[in-house]
Amino acid sequence: MGRVAVFLCHCGTNIAGVIDIQRVAEEIRKISGVAIVQDSRFLCSTDGIESMVDSIRSSGVDRVVVAACSFRTHEPLFQNALRRAGLNPYLLELVNVRELCSWVHEKEREKATEKAVKMIRAAIAKIQGNQPLERRKLPVIPAALVIGGGIAGIRAALDIADAGFTVYLVEKEPSIGGNMARLDKTFPTLDCSICILGPLMNAVAQHPNIKLLTYSEVLSIEGRVGEFSIKILRKPRYVREDLCKGCLICIAKCPAKADDEFNMGLSHRKAIYIQYPQAVPRIPAIDPSTCFYFQKGICRACEKLCPTGAIDFSQRGEVVEVKVGAIVVATGFEEYTASQIYEYGYGRYPNVITGLQLERLVSSYGPTGGRLTVPRIDREPRRIAIVNCAGSRDERHLPYCCRVGCMASLKHAWYIKHLIPDAEVFIFADEIRASGKGFEEFYRRVRLLPGVYIVKGRASEVRGNPDGTVSVMAYDPALGHGISINTDLVVLEVGIVASRSTESVRNILKLGVVAQGGFLLELHPKLNPIETAVDGIYICGAVAGPKDIPETVAQASAAASKVVSLLSRGYIETQPYTARVNSELCSGCRICVTACEYGAIRIVEKGGRSVASVDEALCKGCGACVGSCPSRAIEIPNLGLDQIEAMIAEIVR
Amino acid sequence: MIPVSLEPRVIAFTCTYCAYAAAETAGVSKLQYPPHIYIIRLPCSGMFRSYYVFKALYNGFDSVLWGGCHPPYDCHFINGNYKARVRAALLKSYLNQLGFEDDRFRLEWIAAGEADRFASIAKEIVKKATSLPRLRFLDNSEVVSEWL
Numbered sequence: 155m156g157r158v159a160v161f162l163c164h165c166g167t168n169i170a171g172v173i174d175i176q177r178v179a180e181e182i183r184k185i186s187g188v189a190i191v192q193d194s195r196f197l198c199s200t201d202g203i204e205s206m207v208d209s210i211r212s213s214g215v216d217r218v219v220v221a222a223c224s225f226r227t228h229e230p231l232f233q234n235a236l237r238r239a240g241l242n243p244y245l246l247e248l249v250n251v252r253e254l255c256s257w258v259h260e261k262e263r264e265k266a267t268e269k270a271v272k273m274i275r276a277a278i279a280k281i282q283g284n285q286p287l288e289r290r291k292l293p294v295i296p297a298a299l300v301i302g303g304g305i306a307g308i309r310a311a312l313d314i315a316d317a318g319f320t321v322y323l324v325e326k327e328p329s330i331g332g333n334m335a336r337l338d339k340t341f342p343t344l345d346c347s348i349c350i351l352g353p354l355m356n357a358v359a360q361h362p363n364i365k366l367l368t369y370s371e372v373l374s375i376e377g378r379v380g381e382f383s384i385k386i387l388r389k390p391r392y393v394r395e396d397l398c399k400g401c402l403i404c405i406a407k408c409p410a411k412a413d414d415e416f417n418m419g420l421s422h423r424k425a426i427y428i429q430y431p432q433a434v435p436r437i438p439a440i441d442p443s444t445c446f447y448f449q450k451g452i453c454r455a456c457e458k459l460c461p462t463g464a465i466d467f468s469q470r471g472e473v474v475e476v477k478v479g480a481i482v483v484a485t486g487f488e489e490y491t492a493s494q495i496y497e498y499g500y501g502r503y504p505n506v507i508t509g510l511q512l513e514r515l516v517s518s519y520g521p522t523g524g525r526l527t528v529p530r531i532d533r534e535p536r537r538i539a540i541v542n543c544a545g546s547r548d549e550r551h552l553p554y555c556c557r558v559g560c561m562a563s564l565k566h567a568w569y570i571k572h573l574i575p576d577a578e579v580f581i582f583a584d585e586i587r588a589s590g591k592g593f594e595e596f597y598r599r600v601r602l603l604p605g606v607y608i609v610k611g612r613a614s615e616v617r618g619n620p621d622g623t624v625s626v627m628a629y630d631p632a633l634g635h636g637i638s639i640n641t642d643l644v645v646l647e648v649g650i651v652a653s654r655s656t657e658s659v660r661n662i663l664k665l666g667v668v669a670q671g672g673f674l675l676e677l678h679p680k681l682n683p684i685e686t687a688v689d690g691i692y693i694c695g696a697v698a699g700p701k702d703i704p705e706t707v708a709q710a711s712a713a714a715s716k717v718v719s720l721l722s723r724g725y726i727e728t729q730p731y732t733a734r735v736n737s738e739l740c741s742g743c744r745i746c747v748t749a750c751e752y753g754a755i756r757i758v759e760k761g762g763r764s765v766a767s768v769d770e771a772l773c774k775g776c777g778a779c780v781g782s783c784p785s786r787a788i789e790i791p792n793l794g795l796d797q798i799e800a801m802i803a804e805i806v807r
Numbered sequence: 808m809i810p811v812s813l814e815p816r817v818i819a820f821t822c823t824y825c826a827y828a829a830a831e832t833a834g835v836s837k838l839q840y841p842p843h844i845y846i847i848r849l850p851c852s853g854m855f856r857s858y859y860v861f862k863a864l865y866n867g868f869d870s871v872l873w874g875g876c877h878p879p880y881d882c883h884f885i886n887g888n889y890k891a892r893v894r895a896a897l898l899k900s901y902l903n904q905l906g907f908e909d910d911r912f913r914l915e916w917i918a919a920g921e922a923d924r925f926a927s928i929a930k931e932i933v934k935k936a937t938s939l940p941r942l943r944f945l946d947n948s949e950v951v952s953e954w955l
Contacts, residue, residue: 258834
């Protein structure tokens with residue numbers, strides 16, 4: 155039986171004001187195995203710690219019980235005291251007599267004192283079973299994977315690469331840039347979006363530490379923080395990246411057309427295409443679903459005309475494997491399917507468009523070259539309605555706020571007034587949420603533009619008229635009755651959801667997700683917004699929840715700094731409470747394998763029998779396996795069955 | 808020591824990240840509840856073992872509380888709360904068949920911020936435990952000696 159030292163902290167009057175410390179000390183001294191009992195006014199003070207270290211050293215105890223506060227406050231401090239006194243820090247048991255006793259039983263001093271004695275007695279019984287534990291150091295591969303080449307992924311990749319680490323940047327589309335490349339301008343400063351994004355895209359392409367894998371998707375992952383092994387599918391472009399010079403003659407001569415996804419279906423692109431003029435890399439891809447050669451076996455015009463012979467119809471998808479220490483997921487957002495909001499008529503009326511479609515319409519490299527016209531009718535609109543919260547803050551669609559729609563609606567009103575100065579713009583909004591740097595000022599600026607009207611009411615319906623115009627119905631609380639406004643064009647500020655590819659990425663990486671919108675789940679909403687439940691995997695940007703560009707960039711840099719601090723340290727320390735298997739009791743039934751959410755348990759051959767084995771690097775110490783084991787063969791160290799039994803017996807005694 | 812054997816005795820197994828955190832928050836907020844409830848901290852409610860509950864009842868606790876994080880997404884360990892829920896449902900039916908009263912065991916989801924809920928559950932469970940008859944097993948506990 156170990157010799158135990160017990161330290162009682164007064165915590166000023168926080169504990170001693172309720173609990174009679176002297177009486178506790180008397181009771182505890184009677185327990186066999188207790189070598190010393192010592193109290194201190196503030197055990198966490200320098201004095202308290204010093205005398206604790208001295209007492210442990212001089213009394214030659216081998217286990218320590220501290221009755222003080224929560225493990226969340228001072229456990230590392232007391233563990234360090236044990237370390238200094240030459241004891242393993244896991245031979246400490248911290249009894250929380252403050253939060254769980256003195257603070258909650260202030261009026262029952264007598265009983266609180268009895269309870270404290272029982273709690274300490276239970277800890278003394280428990281600590282007899284404690285084992286010294288070690289944190290193991292495991293190596294970290296000095297490279298990172300960034301999934302998603304939008305502004306979040308670009309920023310994160312650049313930051314990590316600038317710190318001197320190799321970065322693999324995976325993008326599913328032929329070019330990086332993401333949704334920000336679709337925007338014409340950014341609120342509230344009205345910066346040209348591609349003008350500030352373009353240089354970063356080129357920096358990515360030219361960075362010696364960044365390996366750009368466009369037109370690629372993550373297939374599978376193995377390993378753990380520090381040593382992830384990821385298989386990536388490089389989809390065939392049918393254009394050799396090593397030969398293509400980006401002259402784009404192939405595109406000019408291609409006869410096949412397809413809907414242009416980059417322009418949100420507002421125009422057509424060729425079967426061989428680059429997404430937009432600033433695309434990085436400037437290498438076309440052939441879309442086999444519309445290419446005449448793939449569909450009908452004829453044409454090959456691009457192949458004949460390519461001056462460098464870069465077209466290669468025989469290209470196959472290639473699986474590459476990369477090994478990295480950390481992963482950043484930045485798969486971004488997309489617009490909620492606007493046609494699901496039936497009452498707004500999207501998809502039924504050509505003059506109902508989404509916010510991103512308007513961005514493309516006013517963009518100088520959009521389908522109209524920057525002329526604002528009603529799609530398919532090709533007429534300049536005079537009266538335009540902007541409908542805010544389309545699908546957002548709506549129990550039938552997305553219950554949450556998209557965070558960018560209000561400011562986007564103001565920006566869109568500004569676009570319209572800028573391009574068509576005498577146009578009338580009606581913004582239908584419950585309210586304008588302008589809570590950002592410079593946002594309120596921008597709101598004021600747009601509100602004061604002549605011909606911009608903000609209707610404080612949610613649009614209830616968009617109705618088509620025989621003359622090709624559409625009417626927006628709303629209830630105007632200022633007037634106290636319904637209104638109907640006849641317009642040429644309706645812009646829906648559609649809510650946002652996590653991008654479609656997030657679903658497969660999260661399944662592969664085994665990340666949590668929030669119920670609405672498919673956004674990835676952070677470890678803690680306040681204190682760990684970048685980390686996920688999987689060590690070494692970080693999230694940033696709109697895939698972690700709706701946010702605007704500055705917030706996305708800030709979060710991307712935060713994710714990069716998490717990655718850099720992990721990679722530059724060069725090793726990880728395992729948490730010490732990893733499940734241990736008693737091979738003699740284990741029957742190899744595999745129930746624990748299925749209970750473990752982290753894939754930490756495998757069945758191995760040992761002495762001619764199949765038994766469970768725990769990978770210390772993957773085990774989080776949750777104990778799900780402990781509860782599942784029918785043979786009592788698996789335990790979390792220092793929280794064994796016998797220890798819990800001992801605590802139960804001591805409390806009830 | 809004053810013998811407390813006639814007072815209710817409740818044991819609470821709580822997960823570190825939600826139910827235990829709620830108990831701590833109750834402390835910080837000075838929410839008062841009866842001192843008859845003792846808390847054991849487990850990493851996760853998914854460490855659920857029916858044996859712990861049986862053992863506590865057998866040893867003389869009147870009632871057992873098992874606290875975890877709210878489904879679906881609060882669990883720090885992905886879905887330990889669901890594991891607890893499945894195993895607890897099984898245990899409930901056993902306890903029922905063995906003739907234990909319903910109030911002997913209770914599974915609750917308590918978020919880290921729900922300090923007032925923790926305190927009110929603690930009050931309630933202690934109050935119920937007071938009205939439950941003391942369990943008597945063939946054990947060398949004082950209860951049994953008094954019965955013999």
